[in-house]
Amino acid sequence: MKYLQTEGLVTGSRSYSEADKLLTLFTLEKGKVPAIAKGACKTKSKLAASVQLFTRADFQLYMGKTLATVTQGEIKTSFYSLRYDLTNYAYGQYFCELVNRLLEEKEPFPEVYQLLLTVFEVLKNTELDMELLARSFELKLLSILGYRPYLDECLVCSRESDFYRFSYQEGGILCAECSLGSPGSQKINLGTLSIIKKLLSTKYSRLNILKVSPSQKKEILLINKKLLNYNVNLGSCKSLVFLEELGALPKVT
Ligand SMILES: [Zn+2]
Known part of the structure; x- marks a missing residue:
């Protein structure tokens, strides 16, 4: 053929x-x-x-x-409008770059295709919070590709706790006790944890109903960046640098 x-x-x-x-x-x-x-x-x-x-x-x-x-x-x-609005263009380019980097050549992935198509469709809607849209896209993309973070209970001892740390290596949350053996983990507050779960399950068009503070947005950005970095090297992601330069994205390291 x-x-x-x-x-x-x-x-x-x-x-x-x-x-x-x-x-x-x-x-x-x-x-x-x-x-x-x-x-x-x-x-x-x-x-x-x-x-x-x-x-x-x-x-x-x-x-x-x-x-x-x-x-x-x-x-x-x-998707003409995405090319003629600088912020939309930058976000569209970032979504494409993530997909291009995460997928192997000539392996069909209809679920990722649908995810990208849907995000292009909602990107035209300027009422949306672009930061939340991007965080939701990143989490959903990782999830489809098999890197969905485990967020329901401590992934080592399966206990529920009021204090968790997020481990990139383990790909999920750990209670205080279990996190002692995982030095690379970072503290995550329960409110942020619940927003991450909602970003995974909420339709893009309904993201605006979420109440998210600027500090929580930063926390989620950092978590997503590290999660993505664990799977692709984001350090050289040109479209991400462009978003930061546009001021559309806070710089976090
Ligand atoms: Zn534990």
Whole structure:
């Protein structure tokens, strides 16, 4: 099967030469696929619109050994507004970068596809708290990929407690006693813990009903960053640095 017909989202797009664009496509059928769109930089190209960053389209791809070639693209949703608002653009780019980094090539992942598509759809809604949206996306993404943090009780002794520490190594919470053997853990208050659980279970469109203080937001950002770092190296995540520079995200280390 040399030709593949599939729906996909453009999660990476950059000029490769004067005429061509190099893309990362997240396709429903084959997962992440690196692709080239020949001639897409030319204004008269039929492909130009369908290979813009964030676009959802039906693609026809010629599957080469390492690189696919886009032969046709028919737009389903352009997500135009994400490209023309700097904050939305920065968040959209960050979500794409996380997905691109966390997924292997050519492994289909329909649940992650749906998660990314849904976040693009709600990202247009400027009423939403972008920070909470991003934290919820990060947690849901980690969860789908099998890194859901264990948050119900101490993961060593299974006891409920009024005091927990979060362990990145163990991927969950530990009571005071059990955390003694886990020096890398950090204190987490019960209110923050309950918000993290809600961020995992609440629909994006309903995130605004959560009451979250700035200090809790910082605490969750730090936890998510460390959780992600444990699985991907976020240190070189350009879109995250861009969000910090925009002032959309507090710098925490
Ligand atoms: Zn314990």
